[in-house]
Amino acid sequence: MTLPKIIYDKNLKVLMDSMSVSIFIKDADSNIVFMNQACEQAWQVNFADVMGTDGGQLFPSEQQAFFLAADKKAFAEKVKVEIEEWIWNKSLQQNRLYVTTKMPIYDALGAPLFIIATTQDVTERKCSEARVQRLTHLYKALSEVNQAIVRMSDEQQLFPLICRCAVEHGGMQMAWIGQSNSDNQQIRPVAKYGQHLDYLDKLVISASADVPEGRGPVGSAFRENKSIIINDIDSDPTLSTWQNVMASCGWQSVAAFPIYRNNQPFAVFCVYHDQKDAFDESAISLLEEMSKDITFALANFDREAQRKNDETSSRLAALVYETSSEAMMVTDASHIIVAVNNAFTEITGYAESEVVGLSGVILKSGKHDAAFYQAMGHQMRLTGKWHGEIWNKRKNGEIFPNRLTLNTVYNEDDSVKYRVSLFTDISQQKQDEEMIWRQGNVDALTGLPNRRMFHQNLEQEIKKSQRSGLPFVLMFLDLDDFKEVNDSFGHAMGDLLLKQTAERLKLCVREFDSIARLGGDEFTVILSEVDNLKGADRVIEAILASIAEPFRLKDKQAFVSVSIGVTLYPNDASDADNLLKNADQAMYAAKKTGRNQFSYFTKSMQEVAQKRMRMAVDLRGAVHGGQIWVAYQPILDLKTGHIVKAEALARWTHPALGAFSPAEFIPVAEHTGLIVDIGQWIFEQVILQVKRWQQVYRTDFQVSVNKSPVQIYNKMSRYASWGHQLMQAGLSGKSIVVEITEGLLLDANEVVNKKLLEFRDASIQIALDDFGTGYSSLSYLKKFDIDYIKIDRTFVSHLSPNSDDLALCEAMILMAHKLGIKVIAEGIETEEQQQLLIAAGCDFGQGFLFSEALPADEFEQFLLKSSGLKTSGWH
Numbered sequence: 098m099t100l101p102k103i104i105y106d107k108n109l110k111v112l113m114d115s116m117s118v119s120i121f122i123k124d125a126d127s128n129i130v131f132m133n134q135a136c137e138q139a140w141q142v143n144f145a146d147v148m149g150t151d152g153g154q155l156f157p158s159e160q161q162a163f164f165l166a167a168d169k170k171a172f173a174e175k176v177k178v179e180i181e182e183w184i185w186n187k188s189l190q191q192n193r194l195y196v197t198t199k200m201p202i203y204d205a206l207g208a209p210l211f212i213i214a215t216t217q218d219v220t221e222r223k224c225s226e227a228r229v230q231r232l233t234h235l236y237k238a239l240s241e242v243n244q245a246i247v248r249m250s251d252e253q254q255l256f257p258l259i260c261r262c263a264v265e266h267g268g269m270q271m272a273w274i275g276q277s278n279s280d281n282q283q284i285r286p287v288a289k290y291g292q293h294l295d296y297l298d299k300l301v302i303s304a305s306a307d308v309p310e311g312r313g314p315v316g317s318a319f320r321e322n323k324s325i326i327i328n329d330i331d332s333d334p335t336l337s338t339w340q341n342v343m344a345s346c347g348w349q350s351v352a353a354f355p356i357y358r359n360n361q362p363f364a365v366f367c368v369y370h371d372q373k374d375a376f377d378e379s380a381i382s383l384l385e386e387m388s389k390d391i392t393f394a395l396a397n398f399d400r401e402a403q404r405k406n407d408e409t410s411s412r413l414a415a416l417v418y419e420t421s422s423e424a425m426m427v428t429d430a431s432h433i434i435v436a437v438n439n440a441f442t443e444i445t446g447y448a449e450s451e452v453v454g455l456s457g458v459i460l461k462s463g464k465h466d467a468a469f470y471q472a473m474g475h476q477m478r479l480t481g482k483w484h485g486e487i488w489n490k491r492k493n494g495e496i497f498p499n500r501l502t503l504n505t506v507y508n509e510d511d512s513v514k515y516r517v518s519l520f521t522d523i524s525q526q527k528q529d530e531e532m533i534w535r536q537g538n539v540d541a542l543t544g545l546p547n548r549r550m551f552h553q554n555l556e557q558e559i560k561k562s563q564r565s566g567l568p569f570v571l572m573f574l575d576l577d578d579f580k581e582v583n584d585s586f587g588h589a590m591g592d593l594l595l596k597q598t599a600e601r602l603k604l605c606v607r608e609f610d611s612i613a614r615l616g617g618d619e620f621t622v623i624l625s626e627v628d629n630l631k632g633a634d635r636v637i638e639a640i641l642a643s644i645a646e647p648f649r650l651k652d653k654q655a656f657v658s659v660s661i662g663v664t665l666y667p668n669d670a671s672d673a674d675n676l677l678k679n680a681d682q683a684m685y686a687a688k689k690t691g692r693n694q695f696s697y698f699t700k701s702m703q704e705v706a707q708k709r710m711r712m713a714v715d716l717r718g719a720v721h722g723g724q725i726w727v728a729y730q731p732i733l734d735l736k737t738g739h740i741v742k743a744e745a746l747a748r749w750t751h752p753a754l755g756a757f758s759p760a761e762f763i764p765v766a767e768h769t770g771l772i773v774d775i776g777q778w779i780f781e782q783v784i785l786q787v788k789r790w791q792q793v794y795r796t797d798f799q800v801s802v803n804k805s806p807v808q809i810y811n812k813m814s815r816y817a818s819w820g821h822q823l824m825q826a827g828l829s830g831k832s833i834v835v836e837i838t839e840g841l842l843l844d845a846n847e848v849v850n851k852k853l854l855e856f857r858d859a860s861i862q863i864a865l866d867d868f869g870t871g872y873s874s875l876s877y878l879k880k881f882d883i884d885y886i887k888i889d890r891t892f893v894s895h896l897s898p899n900s901d902d903l904a905l906c907e908a909m910i911l912m913a914h915k916l917g918i919k920v921i922a923e924g925i926e927t928e929e930q931q932q933l934l935i936a937a938g939c940d941f942g943q944g945f946l947f948s949e950a951l952p953a954d955e956f957e958q959f960l961l962k963s964s965g966l967k968t969s970g971w972h
């Protein structure tokens with residue numbers, strides 16, 4: 098059995114039930130599928146008792162046949178059919194005249210679906226129509242206004258007409274209609290016609306019998322609900338108050354007739370005649386007829402207004418119902434679905450025919466626990482209402498979120514009649530929320546959790562571990578050589594590699610382990626519930642091996658590896674921040690030992706890290722606090738043995754911790770960016786010194802200054818170029834050699850190129866430091882105009898005749914010379930090393946054999962002593 102789209106919103110249902118018009122609906126087989134309360138009442142039947150039947154038991158068989166024929170006709174002709182029939186009204190126990198409108202409804206294919214019928218009791222209307230008819234006969238003279246009466250819609254039009262008719266055609270001197278005011282104290286004229294109308298201006302008529310003004314014909318008619326006829330005004334005692342005035346108007350007779358509305362006295366129709374005994378039986382009956390007609394007309398007006406009201410309401414209801422995007426489902430007290438609307442079908446996928454008669458639990462998603470439904474049921478029992486978000490299930494099994502409002506329609510005895518569910522599908526909204534969440538928590542490139550979510554996960558993991566007592570492992574991963582991939586293949590390829598990395602990582606861990614991308618080429622892995630670090634070994638090995646496999650990036654192939662730092666909770670740290678720091682330190686330690694390595698976090702790592710942190714803080718104040726100073730190490734021309742250059746080396750004397758090696762604090766200065774200021778300060782010192790030493794020692798004296806990549810890359814430097822600063826000091830560019838590292842050339846780009854050219858333009862020479870330790874490449878030497886290479890001390894320190902290192906040094910020197918580059922050997926500590934280097938053709942030498950790095954004044958003493966000159970002292 099199917100139900101049509103009926104208003105089951107609680108309010109609309111109530112509305113339909115409040116309509117005086119009977120509404121019932123039949124299906125294509127003329128079986129009743131819906132009735133409103135007016136209909137149930139008129140036929141004295143419960144909808145439930147006739148639901149699904151053709152209603153045959155309610156009517157005599159010929160009548161039933163007539164109704165069914167009308168249904169057939171409506172369906173067949175596809176038109177609205179109107180039938181008029183006297184039907185026995187069981188509640189009123191009388192025959193009433195009903196007009197029934199039957200509207201056929203079809204489905205999309207044109208097959209008959211329903212008949213929506215509205216039935217109206219028109220008995221009164223028909224009777225009053227008969228009366229108007231009679232009026233027409235009785236007052237032939239009123240023919241011109243008859244039509245008007247029928248067409249009238251309210252008393253404002255009707256009352257003046259009646260008064261005019263009484264005077265103009267009924268032979269009365271004056272006629273008026275009075276209505277009581279709102280508090281029923283006085284009766285005031287609302288329509289009047291005829292002579293001496295000013296009489297009414299002075300007239301006071303009370304509705305109460307306690308005063309003389311209330312005891313006249315009008316007051317009496319109003320109160321006593323009967324016609325009052327006075328055929329001799331002069332002799333009537335009830336008229337004492339008005340007798341004189343009436344006489345002056347020339348009136349001899351007066352009659353008053355009550356008019357009713359809603360079965361209540363509403364107004365009084367009053368007429369005056371200039372003759373005694375004017376109101377004979379026929380006149381009285383005529384005038385009574387007239388006042389009854391007024392009463393009928395008023396009732397008619399009200400019904401018409403009500404009908405219009407109902408019509409608008411029902412049209413509104415239907416509109417609301419049909420256009421509603423909110424799904425509506427009505428269940429009875431035992432949760433059986435009795436109706437659903439269109440939107441319900443759209444949202445759930447269930448046609449009404451599939452669900453009506455079934456239990457509402459078909460929508461249950463299984464996503465909420467029993468407690469949820471218990472709380473809901475509890476509130477429904479208490480308040481009859483519930484509102485909230487709930488997961489339901491569509492016909493296709495899909496689970497979707499709804500915003501649901503539940504309401505209850507009660508029977509008169511306060512038992513539940515219907516539960517009305519109104520709901521909207523908020524999947525889209527949820528999706529939007531999820532998208533917003535994703536944007537904040539998921540890395541767009543790899544789909545992995547981002548830094549933010551990783552932090553949340555880590556906190557979660559800590560809590561979980563605290564509960565279970567099982568440790569977990571945190572790994573910090575950083576790709577090696579990723580920058581090269583980006584630089585040589587472009588960012589799109591770099592992105593591709595990161596994506597593939599994410600996929601590979603997923604394959605290396607267990608389902609419940611979590612991977613995140615913190616940004617760039619940094620990833621983290623959390624291994625849940627791992628008993629000890631050994632448990633992580635298998636995963637670490639798998640990751641190292643997996644990432645070391647070549648990456649196919651479209652038509653290119655790339656090789657990278659990964660460095661992994663590993664830490665264990667709760668052994669290594671007790672909170673997320675420190676845990677992450679540990680993993681990060683361990684990762685750096687792994688990087689230091691080379692590529693494709695892992696390192697476990699250790700306490701000593703932590704100490705180093707803490708020291709670095711302390712150093713970073715202290716270093717900030719060191720530059721201005723005069724703790725940084727410059728030491729100079731002499732560089733000799735190996736052929737002549739003369740000191741021709743010096744290398745400026747930074748020194749930091751910490752007031753509490755003593756001297757720090759530059760190998761310790763320079764990386765910190767680089768990391769924090771402080772190197773820019775430190776470098777500038779050193780350069781300023783060097784300018785002063787080199788100027789002085791060129792004056793007191795030799796004019797071509799050179800000082801070489803180490804310049805870190807951070808300084809080169811620092812585009813925002815507020816300092817003038819070194820060339821410019823030298824010029825300002827009146828020094829030639831040749832006074833300075835800039836020592837750069839091979840790494841810088843490896844990364845070479847625009848900025849580096851530009852900087853090197855600037856040096857060249859300023860005649861500042863360039864030395865390639867620590868040569869031989871990195872990716873030494875001759876092509877770099879050719880490409881960038883290098884003046885010196887400095888052979889790293891690791892080669893020099895192992896120099897012995899016939900050693901590999903000697904061969905390497907010889908080769909380096911030979912090649913450098915071929916390219917027009919001079920060679921400086923670092924770290925010469927022995928006579929033998931010096932001799933071997935001289936024999937190999939090395940140009941310059943530097944090392945403890947000659948001197949370690951010295952403070953400026955000591956260095957000057959050393960210079961002058963070596964050259965036999967005497968210092969002129971300090972200024």
Ligand code: C2E
Nearest residue numbers: 746747759760763779803804805924925926943944945946
């Ligand atoms: P570097 O540029 O290779 O400097 C040479 C290092 O070798 C110096 O160490 C020097 O004291 C040391 N050295 C010289 N001769 C010998 C020797 O015969 N035997 C041994 N074992 N070592 C010798 P230092 O002063 O500790 O500097 C370490 C590093 O710190 C430098 O290596 C350089 O890379 C960096 N550095 C020092 N000063 C500065 C600076 O002002 N700026 C920048 N950016 N880096 C600096």
Ligand code: CA
Nearest residue numbers: 744803836866
């Ligand atoms: Ca150096």
Ligand code: CA
Nearest residue numbers: 866867887923
């Ligand atoms: Ca060096």
